[in-house]
Amino acid sequence: MQNIYLAVVLAPLFGAIIAGLFGRKIGRAGAHWVTIIGVAISFLLSLVVLRHHLGGADPYNESVYTWMMIEGIRLEIGFLVDNLTAVMISTVTFVSLMVHIYTIGYMHDDDGYQRFFSYIALFTFAMLMLVMANNFLQLFFGWEGVGLVSYLLIGFWYKRESAIFASLKAFLVNRVGDFGFLLGIAAVLMAFNSIDYADVFAAAPLMKDMVVQVIPGVDWSLMTLICILLFIGAMGKSAQVPLHVWLPDSMEGPTPISALIHAATMVTAGIFMVARMSPLFELSETALSVVLVIGSITALFMGFLGIIQNDIKRVVAYSTLSQLGYMTVALGVSAYSSAIFHLMTHAFFKALLFLGAGSVIIAMHHEQDIRRMGGLWKYMPITWFTFLLGTLALIGTPGFAGFYSKDSILEAVHYSHIAGAGFAYFAVMLGVFVTSLYSFRLYFIVFHGKARMDHHTKEHLHETPAVVTVPLILLAIPSVVIGAMSIEPLLVGDVFNNAIFVSAEHNVLEPFREHFHGAVSFALHGLTGLPFILVLAGFGSAFYLYMIRPDLPEMIQQKFAALYDIMIRKYLFDEIYQSVFMRGSRNLGTALWKYADAGLIDGVMVNGTARLVGWVASMARCMQTGYLYTYAFAMIIGLLILLTWFVTR
Numbered sequence: 001m002q003n004i005y006l007a008v009v010l011a012p013l014f015g016a017i018i019a020g021l022f023g024r025k026i027g028r029a030g031a032h033w034v035t036i037i038g039v040a041i042s043f044l045l046s047l048v049v050l051r052h053h054l055g056g057a058d059p060y061n062e063s064v065y066t067w068m069m070i071e072g073i074r075l076e077i078g079f080l081v082d083n084l085t086a087v088m089i090s091t092v093t094f095v096s097l098m099v100h101i102y103t104i105g106y107m108h109d110d111d112g113y114q115r116f117f118s119y120i121a122l123f124t125f126a127m128l129m130l131v132m133a134n135n136f137l138q139l140f141f142g143w144e145g146v147g148l149v150s151y152l153l154i155g156f157w158y159k160r161e162s163a164i165f166a167s168l169k170a171f172l173v174n175r176v177g178d179f180g181f182l183l184g185i186a187a188v189l190m191a192f193n194s195i196d197y198a199d200v201f202a203a204a205p206l207m208k209d210m211v212v213q214v215i216p217g218v219d220w221s222l223m224t225l226i227c228i229l230l231f232i233g234a235m236g237k238s239a240q241v242p243l244h245v246w247l248p249d250s251m252e253g254p255t256p257i258s259a260l261i262h263a264a265t266m267v268t269a270g271i272f273m274v275a276r277m278s279p280l281f282e283l284s285e286t287a288l289s290v291v292l293v294i295g296s297i298t299a300l301f302m303g304f305l306g307i308i309q310n311d312i313k314r315v316v317a318y319s320t321l322s323q324l325g326y327m328t329v330a331l332g333v334s335a336y337s338s339a340i341f342h343l344m345t346h347a348f349f350k351a352l353l354f355l356g357a358g359s360v361i362i363a364m365h366h367e368q369d370i371r372r373m374g375g376l377w378k379y380m381p382i383t384w385f386t387f388l389l390g391t392l393a394l395i396g397t398p399g400f401a402g403f404y405s406k407d408s409i410l411e412a413v414h415y416s417h418i419a420g421a422g423f424a425y426f427a428v429m430l431g432v433f434v435t436s437l438y439s440f441r442l443y444f445i446v447f448h449g450k451a452r453m454d455h456h457t458k459e460h461l462h463e464t465p466a467v468v469t470v471p472l473i474l475l476a477i478p479s480v481v482i483g484a485m486s487i488e489p490l491l492v493g494d495v496f497n498n499a500i501f502v503s504a505e506h507n508v509l510e511p512f513r514e515h516f517h518g519a520v521s522f523a524l525h526g527l528t529g530l531p532f533i534l535v536l537a538g539f540g541s542a543f544y545l546y547m548i549r550p551d552l553p554e555m556i557q558q559k560f561a562a563l564y565d566i567m568i569r570k571y572l573f574d575e576i577y578q579s580v581f582m583r584g585s586r587n588l589g590t591a592l593w594k595y596a597d598a599g600l601i602d603g604v605m606v607n608g609t610a611r612l613v614g615w616v617a618s619m620a621r622c623m624q625t626g627y628l629y630t631y632a633f634a635m636i637i638g639l640l641i642l643l644t645w646f647v648t649r
Contacts, residue, residue, distance in 0.1 A: 177236015292332025434540020
């Protein structure tokens with residue numbers, strides 16, 4: 001199987017290298033064929049791996065290549081392939097394959113066609129390296145790899161100033177999180193003298209009560225410190241408050257990248273990492289509470305922002321933020337299986353929504369303002385229907401994929417008793433209503449009501465080509481059925497038992513398993529539950545506000561102008577960061593240049609030394625008169641000074 005694991009990772013890399021280095025020679029068709037074939041091979045082999053491990057195979061944990069050894073610490077490239085890895089790589093490669101195919105139609109007229117395909121294939125390689133890692137070094141390599149390629153992809157249209165700013169913003173914000181992540185890895189290395197998962201996880205229970213003093217005189221739990229530092233990295237990658245600000249701006253990149261980054265790959269890296277580190281997080285209830293509260297805030301307050309957005313991609317982006325909050329909440333209550341389950345279902349329906357939004361943008365001649373759309377269902381029936389299916393999955397309609405994963409999270413939070421669980425339950429429940437409201441707001445404004453586009457656009461409206469709509473259909477299928485198919489093995493069964501560790505006191509999914517009687521029964525029970533009532537309330541509110549009384553939202557906006565202003569400015573996060581950190585850093589740099597560099601170093605140390613030498617030289621020059629009596633007088637004065645010194649000793 002090792003050769004198959006290598007092929008899963010290397011096939012996209014091979015395609016990326018060919019398209020990137022030889023793109024001009026092989027042409028546009030050659031670039032998309034070589035990358036699509038590479039990712040397709042990776043996907044098919046991922047299915048082989050999934051079947052092999054779900055069939056009962058033991059986890060594979062071996063080193064592939066030893067890079068170096070430093071004082072007994074092995075720095076290796078190695079693979080850990082278990083059921084968690086198999087589920088992740090299957091999801092990532094399938095979504096990536098759909099995005100590759102979709103890109104042929106979306107980027108058809110773009111000058112950077114070959115470069116784009118090289119980037120997205122390289123992105124897939126980096127994500128697979130991250131997911132399949134068996135040590136922290138390789139994890140960090142993949143972690144930084146997806147960060148670097150996301151910077152290149154978000155700023156792909158480098159002639160647009162907004163795209164350049166967005167790519168830099170994403171890169172810098174992620175560096176903040178990655179600094180904490182790197183400190184966490186350093187703490188692991190310091191405490192365990194190893195960066196291999198197996199060694200660290202085996203020794204972790206023995207370190208449960210160990211304390212360290214980051215600040216002299218103040219004891220910190222080692223496990224809490226490690227877990228919080230690692231989670232700071234996850235906050236950056238998975239866009240959790242307050243390191244969420246990069247994700248909405250990343251919509252400046254092409255739509256296929258929005259789907260690839262925000263569906264199954266980069267933003268879910270943090271979720272996967274915390275789930276993989278469950279043997280560490282289970283040893284620190286404090287760290288779990290931090291994860292829980294951060295996720296709750298993100299799930300609720302980012303959902304609020306989705307209600308007021310008018311850019312079709314930004315609405316879906318804030319939905320991603322909110323759903324990532326749900327996954328983080330699941331991690332915080334130790335429902336790691338539910339988090340991965342929601343990660344998987346979310347990958348399908350969120351990729352579908354992003355690609356559906358891209359299909360609308362193509363048809364609207366790259367118009368993204370939903371206020372200039374309307375009535376598109378008549379012109380784009382495939383996009384309309386698949387987008388509706390994605391919306392129903394997102395809001396958690398019983399029977400759809402999102403229902404099974406989201407309701408399992410709600411149940412897990414309900415059974416949790418750790419600090420912050422009460423607030424989290426309120427946040428995720430209210431978030432159900434908010435999700436339904438902004439989702440159907442988007443759906444009604446874009447696809448129903450009167451057409452608000454200009455006459456020229458309306459005349460040329462039609463369904464997008466098959467290369468765009470086929471990926472929508474293929475993503476719509478799992479968005480409907482994958483939840484019912486996989487809830488029993490993933491949550492009720494023991495699929496993740498060899499990959500995820502949950503302590504007995506945190507096992508919130510046990511009551512869920514006891515009351516579970518099949519996917520159909522769960523869906524029928526969901527029809528009478530509070531979450532579905534909130535879904536209907538959100539649907540009804542959206543229908544009334546945007547179909548029956550479309551004048552009402554404007555009136556509400558004017559009445560609550562102050563609140564609207566704070567929300568449209570994204571809770572002032574960007575302005576605070578600009579004022580405090582960016583302007584503060586610039587002012588600090590200016591002060592250091594002006595006073596330290598120019599003033600102290602150049603003015604005093606360099607130029608001051610030169611001036612001192614010049615002054616001494618000028619004084620010495622005054623004494624060099626050329627007259628004999630001047631030198632005799634100097635000798636007499638010197639002799640008197642020496643005699644005085646000897647006499648007074």
